[in-house]
Amino acid sequence: MIYCCKEHVELALDIVVDEYETAPILEEIKTEGELSTTCEYCRNPAAYIVGN
Secondary structure (H helix, E strand, O other): OEEEOOOOHHHHHHHHHHHHOOOOEEEEOOOOOOOOOEOOOOOOEOOEEEEO
């Protein structure tokens, strides 16, 4: 699973497709204030979880 911000969601989707060769699952993080996870590509708060 990749935690990413809105800016890097396309990059995360591409990485999952390249690594697993399957359609990725995209989930929006709804509790922004409670989750302190940051984007794996920058320091912004994560807005999505991308997985396979």
